[in-house]
Structures are given as structure tokens and as C-alpha cells.
Amino acid sequence: MAQWVTVWRAAQLVGVPRGVLQQRVRSGEIALADGLISTETLLALYPQAQLEESGMLERVVQIRDESFGKRLRERVLPSQEVMAQRLFRQSQELADVQRHLQRYHALVIALRDRLREAQTQAGGGDPRLAALQRQLNDGLAHALATEPVDVLDVMDDLLKVVSAQVTVRPSGRQFTVEGHDSLLQAGMKAGLKLNYGCGNGSCGMCKVRVTDGQVVRCMHSDYALSEPEKAHGYVLACAHTAGSSELTIETLEASGPDDIPVQQIVTSVRAVRALAPDTMLLHLQTPRSHRLRFLAGQWVTLGLAEGEQGVRADHPVASCPCDDRNLHFFVPRSANDALAARLFAGAVKPGDAVTLWGPQGRFVLADDESHPLVFAACDTGFAPVKSLIEHALSLDAAPSITLFWLATRADGHFLANQCRAWSQALDPFEYSLSTHDDPGTGASQMAAAIRADLFDIDCAFYIAGPQAFVSTLSAELAAAGVPASQLHAEVTS
Numbered sequence: 001m002a003q004w005v006t007v008w009r010a011a012q013l014v015g016v017p018r019g020v021l022q023q024r025v026r027s028g029e030i031a032l033a034d035g036l037i038s039t040e041t042l043l044a045l046y047p048q049a050q051l052e053e054s055g056m057l058e059r060v061v062q063i064r065d066e067s068f069g070k071r072l073r074e075r076v077l078p079s080q081e082v083m084a085q086r087l088f089r090q091s092q093e094l095a096d097v098q099r100h101l102q103r104y105h106a107l108v109i110a111l112r113d114r115l116r117e118a119q120t121q122a123g124g125g126d127p128r129l130a131a132l133q134r135q136l137n138d139g140l141a142h143a144l145a146t147e148p149v150d151v152l153d154v155m156d157d158l159l160k161v162v163s164a165q166v167t168v169r170p171s172g173r174q175f176t177v178e179g180h181d182s183l184l185q186a187g188m189k190a191g192l193k194l195n196y197g198c199g200n201g202s203c204g205m206c207k208v209r210v211t212d213g214q215v216v217r218c219m220h221s222d223y224a225l226s227e228p229e230k231a232h233g234y235v236l237a238c239a240h241t242a243g244s245s246e247l248t249i250e251t252l253e254a255s256g257p258d259d260i261p262v263q264q265i266v267t268s269v270r271a272v273r274a275l276a277p278d279t280m281l282l283h284l285q286t287p288r289s290h291r292l293r294f295l296a297g298q299w300v301t302l303g304l305a306e307g308e309q310g311v312r313a314d315h316p317v318a319s320c321p322c323d324d325r326n327l328h329f330f331v332p333r334s335a336n337d338a339l340a341a342r343l344f345a346g347a348v349k350p351g352d353a354v355t356l357w358g359p360q361g362r363f364v365l366a367d368d369e370s371h372p373l374v375f376a377a378c379d380t381g382f383a384p385v386k387s388l389i390e391h392a393l394s395l396d397a398a399p400s401i402t403l404f405w406l407a408t409r410a411d412g413h414f415l416a417n418q419c420r421a422w423s424q425a426l427d428p429f430e431y432s433l434s435t436h437d438d439p440g441t442g443a444s445q446m447a448a449a450i451r452a453d454l455f456d457i458d459c460a461f462y463i464a465g466p467q468a469f470v471s472t473l474s475a476e477l478a479a480a481g482v483p484a485s486q487l488h489a490e491v492t493s
């Protein structure tokens with residue numbers, strides 16, 4: 001018999017991005033019931049999800065095209081304590097189901113005996129009792145018959161032990177907790193904008209209320225919840241992980257840049273490295289107890305030493321908000337940027353203090369963005385675009401992601417290897433690199449390429465780079481009919 005699973009779990013079971021299933025739901029290929037997909041429908045659409053004939057683990061869980069068993073083995077498993085707790089909960093549910101089944105079985109057998117007695121008392125000739133007896137016996141035979149196991153159900157049960165599924169209310173968003181991650185870490189890796197502060201159990205800002213399921217403490221915390229908070233099920237998301245395979249929590253998420261406070265943090269330089277003759281990577285690390293909460297695509301102001309007003313510059317964060325301690329910046333050589341001058345002169349060394357103010361900016365993924373995504377960058381406009389792409393990949397909700405990257409210098413594609421790695425590892429990711437020394441002309445050529453490749457698709461566009469690039473490409477896309485709500489742009493230098 002078919003089971004019903006969430007879209008999130010279904011995507012994990014058949015090994016496709018969640019956005020692909022959501023698109024099939026929107027096109028009517030998949031019908032949802034209460035937001036759930038039947039495993040029968042999944043098997044019909046993804047018939048490669050079948051039992052293999054050989055191997056032990058593989059006999060149960062291998063998918064022919066993309067090995068589920070391999071994916072399972074590659075995961076970092078939770079701690080023994082967490083696994084034991086999840087198995088215990090699953091065994092409890094199983095025991096409950098078994099107990100109910102035994103009671104139903106006893107009830108049906110008693111009913112069959114009473115029918116037999118009644119038929120005997122009636123002299124054996126009552127046709128209505130005979131029909132009832134036949135129906136009962138046929139029903140029992142059908143219920144007790146051995147049917148082939150639904151492979152997706154088996155895989156789902158296995159996944160429930162190694163990765164718990166969390167539903168967030170009231171948004172309804174879902175994420176999975178893998179390995180040793182806390183609820184906060186797992187939620188951030190999945191691209192959720194959860195509320196938090198220190199990340200180490202001392203501020204209390206990550207409080208969530210558990211409304212269904214169990215949690216396990218995974219880290220010491222100094223922050224003390226009040227007795228009423230504990231009684232109402234509040235826990236610290238940064239210090240707890242899922243103790244049951246399914247968990248529902250209540251918490252408010254940021255809906256956009258206005259919900260992210262501006263912070264001031266003294267970071268230290270972890271590394272300074274040339275990515276190309278005219279582009280430096282600046283890697284900053286925040287203190288463990290004071291991380292930067294930001295949205296992908298936002299920028300910050302960097303100052304070389306607290307109080308040094310002269311050496312300040314604004315730069316977009318190039319890394320993913322899911323790693324809020326390690327912040328990357330791509331700094332181009334520029335006569336107008338005193339910070340860049342110090343970096344290129346070799347005056348900034350690992351261990352130096354850099355003060356950071358921010359985040360700022362509204363160049364972020366639209367809330368609940370579900371269009372195919374097209375990113376267009378020019379030179380170091382790739383920095384916020386990289387952060388956005390990593391965030392979109394975490395969300396796993398976009399049906400496809402396409403990157404167009406224009407370089408106005410010969411060495412402008414300073415992370416082409418990163419693009420190649422994404423495209424090799426991810427089905428829905430494609431990229432195109434182009435070069436032109438004039439950003440406006442390069443943007444026009446890019447617009448022509450976008451029209452040729454993607455224009456019949458209803459995409460959302462995220463554009464970053466110098467003014468001439470951004471204004472030309474935005475104007476050409478708008479003139480071609482892209483609605484303003486699907487055009488997002490940021491001038492970066």
C-alpha cells in the first residue's frame with residue numbers, strides 16, 4: 001500500500017532537487033494530498049527507484065542510476081546517542097502499530113467465530129450470514145497475503161534514523177538534520193533565515209518551541225531558560241538536535257533584510273590570497289561567540305582597525321550565510337579603495353584585526369523564490385552572486401540555476417574552477433563565461449545570449465557588477481518583457 005511523504009522527503013528518496021518535484025506539482029504531473037506525495041506516484045515517475053538483485057544494503061536501498069546506498073554511506077551519521085534515541089522512537093511507533101494490529105486481528109477472529117455460531121443456530125441456511133462469512137474470509141486472506149515491499153517506504157524508514165526531518169511553524173518550511181548538526185546549523189545549511197545571536201548557547205536568541213517530537217541536547221549552554229519556558233517546550237536551537245525522526249518547531253524567521261540587525265564585529269584576518277593579478281581573496285573569521293548574521297547577497301563595511309576612519313570600504317560578502325564565522329570577500333585592485341591598496345601592498349597579514357559593520361543591502365533572494373534562477377555577474381560582481389548561488393543551492397527549491405559571468409579583463413573569471421565544479425556536481429546548474437573589455441557592450445551580448453537560451457522560460461534575474469553592466473542588462477531584459485518583480489540588480493563597483 002502506498003505511503004505519503006513530504007515533498008522534501010520525496011526529493012531525498014528519488015535523489016532530485018526539491019524544486020524539480022515542485023515544478024512537476026505546479027504543472028499537474030504530481031497531485032498532492034494535504035501537501036504529501038504518494039510513494040506510488042513517485043515510483044511511477046521515477047521507476048529507476050527499484051530493488052537491486054545483489055548486495056546486502058544495496059538489496060534494500062540501491063537506486064540503479066544514483067545509488068541511494070552510496071548516498072547513505074556518504075552521510076556523516078549522528079552520534080550514537082541520537083541514533084539510539086531516534087531508533088527508540090521508531091520502535092515505539094512500530095510497537096504501537098503492532099499492538100493495534102493484534103487487537104484488530106483478535107476482533108476479526110472473534111467476529112468470524114460469532115458468525116459461524118449464528119449460522120449454525122440458523123441451521124446453516126441463512127444466505128445473508130453466508131455472504132458475510134465469505135466477505136470476512138476473503139478480506140482476511142487479502143489482508144494476510146504477503147505483498148512485495150514498497151522500496152520507497154523502506155528507504156524512508158532508513159532515512160528517518162540517519163536524518164531527521166524538521167517542520168517549522170508557522171512558515172511550513174522544512175529541513176533535515178544531518179550528522180552532528182544542531183537544529184540551528186541544519187536550518188541555516190538549508191537556507192532558512194532563523195533567528196539567532198551568539199550560536200554558542202549564551203544569548204538565548206535562538207529559542208524555539210518544540211510542538212511535536214523530541215530533541216536531544218548536543219552542546220553545553222550557559223543561557224538558562226525560565227521554568228515556564230521549559231514547561232511550554234522551549235529549547236535553544238543552537239544547543240539541541242532532533243531526537244526523533246520527525247520534529248515540529250515554532251519560531252519566527254526573518255522575512256527580509258529589514259529583520260537582520262546591523263552588527264559591529266571585530267574579526268581577524270584568516271588569509272589574504274591573490275585569486276588573479278587584480279583580485280584578492282580576503283578571508284575574515286569572526287569570534288566564536290559573535291558571528292555575522294546576514295543574508296546572501298548583502299554587503300558590509302570593512303575597516304582595517306577600529307577607529308581608523310581613513311581605511312574603510314564597502315564589499316559584498318562572497319560566502320554563504322550558512323557559515324557565519326568564515327567570511328570571504330573578493331577585493332578588486334582599485335585606486336579609489338584604500339583597503340584594496342593595503343591588501344595589494346601586502347600590508348594586511350593573517351591575525352590582523354578588521355572591524356566589520358553591517359550587513360546592508362537588499363540584493364537578496366526573493367522570499368519563497370520558485371522561478372528558474374538566472375544570475376548575471378560582471379567581474380567581482382561575482383561575489384554577491386556566488387553567495388546567492390550557494391544560498392539557492394542550500395534551499396534546493398529552484399528548478400534550475402544558470403550563471404552568466406562577464407569578465408572585462410583577461411583574468412576576470414578568477415573562480416572559473418568553482419563554476420566548473422558546480423556544473424559537474426549539480427544537474428540543475430549551467431554556466432556561461434564571456435569576455436569583453438566594455439561592460440555595457442558585454443551586457444548587450446549577454447542579453448542576446450539570454451534571449452536565445454532562456455527566454456521562453458519564466459525566470460527570475462539577479463544582476464551584479466559595475467553600473468554600465470547593470471543598467472544595460474536590466475534595461476534590455478525589461479524591454480524584452482521581464483517583469484520588474486523578477487529583476488533584481490546591484491551595482492558593486
Ligand code: FES
Pocket residue numbers: 196197198199200201202203204205206207223236237238239
Ligand atoms: S544563538 Fe545564542 S543561545 Fe543560541
